[in-house]
Amino acid sequence: MGWSVGARGEDDTPTGRPARRREVGGIEAATYIRDTKDRDGGMLCVGQPSWDSFLATVKAGRLDR
Template structure:
């Protein structure tokens, strides 16, 4: 996973450590906590991630 291009949420303030980072890889979308980058990573399929984002944008999730 060292070759993944991690990026922080655009809703994070500069220097803020209270957010998540994500990276898109072959196996799916990887998600980790900015405060604890070595603490673990969640990987979901690209299809699941796209479905989640569509639900958020549609206001179906809070």
């Protein structure tokens, strides 16, 4: 499975701490998410319908503050 690093985010947060980025990899039925700085620390598995719904919500701006 190939992994993609999240493209959004700054190198540093407003607090001066390094930003935490996530990697996303997928197969047809699911998407896996892991921390780029702790690749052996485990993964979150999300079913494809839930992932697609989440992406639609983000793209529509419904999570913007």
